[in-house]
Amino acid sequence: MMNNETGGKVRVARERTLENIHAAAIAEFSEKGFQGATTQAIAQRAGIKKAQLHYYIAGKEELYEELLQKVLKVWGDIIQFDPTLSEPEAVLSRYIRNKLSFSFDQPELSRIFTSEVLSGGHYLQKYWPQATQNIVGKENLIHQWIVEGKIRPLDARLFIMHIWALTQYYADFAVQVKHMYGNFGGDTQAREHIIGEVTTLILNGCKDFAPPPSQGREQTSDF
Amino acid sequence: MMNNETGGKVRVARERTLENIHAAAIAEFSEKGFQGATTQAIAQRAGIKKAQLHYYIAGKEELYEELLQKVLKVWGDIIQFDPTLSEPEAVLSRYIRNKLSFSFDQPELSRIFTSEVLSGGHYLQKYWPQATQNIVGKENLIHQWIVEGKIRPLDARLFIMHIWALTQYYADFAVQVKHMYGNFGGDTQAREHIIGEVTTLILNGCKDFAPPPSQGREQTSDF
DNA sequence: GTCTATATGGGGATAGAC
DNA sequence: GTCTATCCCCATATAGAC
Numbered sequence: 001m002m003n004n005e006t007g008g009k010v011r012v013a014r015e016r017t018l019e020n021i022h023a024a025a026i027a028e029f030s031e032k033g034f035q036g037a038t039t040q041a042i043a044q045r046a047g048i049k050k051a052q053l054h055y056y057i058a059g060k061e062e063l064y065e066e067l068l069q070k071v072l073k074v075w076g077d078i079i080q081f082d083p084t085l086s087e088p089e090a091v092l093s094r095y096i097r098n099k100l101s102f103s104f105d106q107p108e109l110s111r112i113f114t115s116e117v118l119s120g121g122h123y124l125q126k127y128w129p130q131a132t133q134n135i136v137g138k139e140n141l142i143h144q145w146i147v148e149g150k151i152r153p154l155d156a157r158l159f160i161m162h163i164w165a166l167t168q169y170y171a172d173f174a175v176q177v178k179h180m181y182g183n184f185g186g187d188t189q190a191r192e193h194i195i196g197e198v199t200t201l202i203l204n205g206c207k208d209f210a211p212p213p214s215q216g217r218e219q220t221s222d223f
Numbered sequence: 224m225m226n227n228e229t230g231g232k233v234r235v236a237r238e239r240t241l242e243n244i245h246a247a248a249i250a251e252f253s254e255k256g257f258q259g260a261t262t263q264a265i266a267q268r269a270g271i272k273k274a275q276l277h278y279y280i281a282g283k284e285e286l287y288e289e290l291l292q293k294v295l296k297v298w299g300d301i302i303q304f305d306p307t308l309s310e311p312e313a314v315l316s317r318y319i320r321n322k323l324s325f326s327f328d329q330p331e332l333s334r335i336f337t338s339e340v341l342s343g344g345h346y347l348q349k350y351w352p353q354a355t356q357n358i359v360g361k362e363n364l365i366h367q368w369i370v371e372g373k374i375r376p377l378d379a380r381l382f383i384m385h386i387w388a389l390t391q392y393y394a395d396f397a398v399q400v401k402h403m404y405g406n407f408g409g410d411t412q413a414r415e416h417i418i419g420e421v422t423t424l425i426l427n428g429c430k431d432f433a434p435p436p437s438q439g440r441e442q443t444s445d446f
Numbered sequence: 447g448t449c450t451a452t453a454t455g456g457g458g459a460t461a462g463a464c
Numbered sequence: 465g466t467c468t469a470t471c472c473c474c475a476t477a478t479a480g481a482c
Contacts, residue, residue, distance in 0.1 A: 014447095031342050036258030039476060052448060054477060111341055114395065118334055118341075119254050121398040128402040135403055152427070157404060158420045165392035166385055172337065172395070173388070175344045179351040180358060181380060197381045204375070205428035237465090262458060275466060277459060 014056075020046040021056055025063050030111035033119060034064050068123055071113045076130075078102060081138050088145050089203055096167060096199050103171035104191055110171030135160055151206040159206065166198055237279075243269040244279055248286050253334035256342055257287050291346055294336045299353075301325060304361050311368050312426055319390060319422050326394035327414055333394030358383055374429040382429065389421055 024045035028037040039060050043053040057063045079099050085091045103110055116123055135157060142156035170177060177184070184190035247268035251260040262283050266276040280286045302322050308314045326333055339346055358380060365379035393400060400407070407413035 010447095017447095032258045033256045033338070033341075034259070035255045036342075038474085040474080049449065050476085051450080051478080055447070060476070114337075115256070115341055117396055117398050118256075118338055119259075121402075132403050154423070155416070155420050158417065159424070161400070161403065162389055162392075162421065162424060165389055165396070169384075169388035169392075173340055175340050177384070179344075180355050180384065193378070194381065197378050198385065200377070201382070201385060201428040202424075204430060204432065205424040207427060207432070209427065209430065209432070233465095240465095261456085263456080272467065273458085274460080274468080278465070283458065 017046075017048070018056060020048075021053065021063075022067065026067055026108045026112065029064055029067060030108040030115060033115045034061075034123075035119070037064075065123060067109075067112055068116060071109050072127055072130075074102070074106075074109070076134070081141060088150050088206070091141070092163070092202055092206075093199050096163060096202060097195055099164070099167035100170060100191075100195050100198060103167055103169075107171040107174050110168060114168070114172045149208065152208040154206060163202055166202070170194065240269075240271070241279060243271075244276065244286075245290065249290055249331045249335065252287055252290060253331040253338060256338040257284075257346075258342070260287075288346060290332075290335055291339060294332050295350055295353075297325070297329075297332070299357070304364060311373050311429070314364070315386070315425055315429075316422050319386060319425060320418055322387070322390035323393060323414075323418050323421065326390055326392075330394040330397050333391060337391070337395045372431065375431040377429060386425055389425070393417065 021042065024042045025037075027045060028042045031037075032041075037060075039053055040050050042063075043050040046053065079095065079102065081091050082094050085094060121128075138160050139156045142151070142159060145151045146153050146156070184194070244265065247265045248260075250268060251265045254260070255264075260283075262276055263273050265286075266273045269276065302318065302325065304314050305317050308317060344351075361383050362379040365374070365382060368374045369376050369379070405413075407417070
């Protein structure tokens with residue numbers, strides 16, 4: 001208290017340590033999963049001793065949940081349909097670009113979510129309702145596009161999930177991509193190429209091929 | 224030796240135990256990953272004691288590698304482009320159906336592979352060359368389709384990887400699908416619906432939209 | 447805040463009785 | 465083949481000196 005009148009230096013040092021811990025924990029949890037990760041390895045990656053780590057965190061489980069929340073928050077913030085756009089091409093392109101960029105930039109954070117889902121998703125119990133709610137908004141817009149004949153009739157919810165799956169792939173299976181396609185880490189050109197291929201696949205995939213001259217069409221999907 | 228002249232009963236009992244162990248290990252490894260899984264839990268799931276388990280297996284690592292090989296073998300056998308078919312629609316539909324069916328029927332086995340990739344894929348070192356070889360065959364056929372104008376120009380390798388990603392999704396994220404879409408476990412109707420949606424998305428996604436009346440087209444993808 | 451030392455529990459694996 | 469008991473190591477977490 002007394003030796004920290006500015007309230008700056010100590011706090012900054014503490015937060016830098018916490019950042020190191022977070023980065024280390026993200027790497028460790030995303031690789032080994034919650035059960036496979038060890039506080040020992042996290043401490044080592046963060047450049048501190050194990051006892052020191054436990055001085056900064058409440059426990060392994062609390063640290064894990066904190067990071068899980070972080071992914072969910074970022075996704076909730078960034079990965080949305082842009083409401084200022086209206087045409088399917090623009091909305092979907094933007095969405096794909098955002099989600100893919102996150103997969104490229106923060107693959108480990110993305111993988112924590114995947115690892116948790118693989119483990120049964122017990123730590124996501126509170127998250128599913130919110131996620132489903134989130135998808136409903138997108139679903140409604142897509143339904144509108146179908147009614148307006150802007151895209152072909154399809155199962156809107158599955159369509160969203162498929163886009164999510166395709167973009168998530170580049171985080172979860174980065175190792176596979178690297179081996180089967182070649183390295184593309186910081187290469188902007190390769191990233192743009194992938195974004196383009198995914199976007200085209202999706203946009204073509206929902207296009208109406210031979211739209212009957214001008215008549216309303218119904219959605220055939222009944223799921 | 225002497226009390227087993229038929230060579231049957233004992234062997235059968237042994238193999239039944241081994242099957243139980245395999246099933247238990249698949250469940251455990253797919254949930255927790257290699258590091259997170261414990262022989263304790265595997266034994267418990269198999270209905271035997273831990274010491275008993277170690278009588279049947281060479282070690283945790285050997286058991287894990289055995290199961291990994293199992294997935295790779297099944298994929299190598301089942302998930303191929305059918306050479307008796309030739310049209311893109313038929314080949315891709317069949318491929319998607321096979322891969323999706325495996326995701327539905329053996330999700331845990333599929334997830335072991337995913338978990339291993341998430342962990343860095345160190346146990347797959349020998350597998351990548353074979354997998355890449357496998358993809359090259361498909362790639363050549365797709366290139367042919369492009370030259371023949373049967374599908375639009377696209378990056379063939381990424382296209383294959385995207386189909387793989389979409390079908391793998393239903394194994395890895397089964398929990399997510401269940402929460403956001405509803406249960407679809409043994410429901411044949413729902414399975415067929417999903418197969419249909421994925422197939423249509425892919426087939427439309429690679430269709431040529433406004434093919435110029437009749438002229439060869441070049442492949443623009445240079446990756 | 448940071449260290450060494452340690453408490454306590456669980457991990458993989460084996461010995462040896464039955 | 466199956467059990468109990470055990471070895472030895474590593475896990476999470478804390479105590480307490482500095």
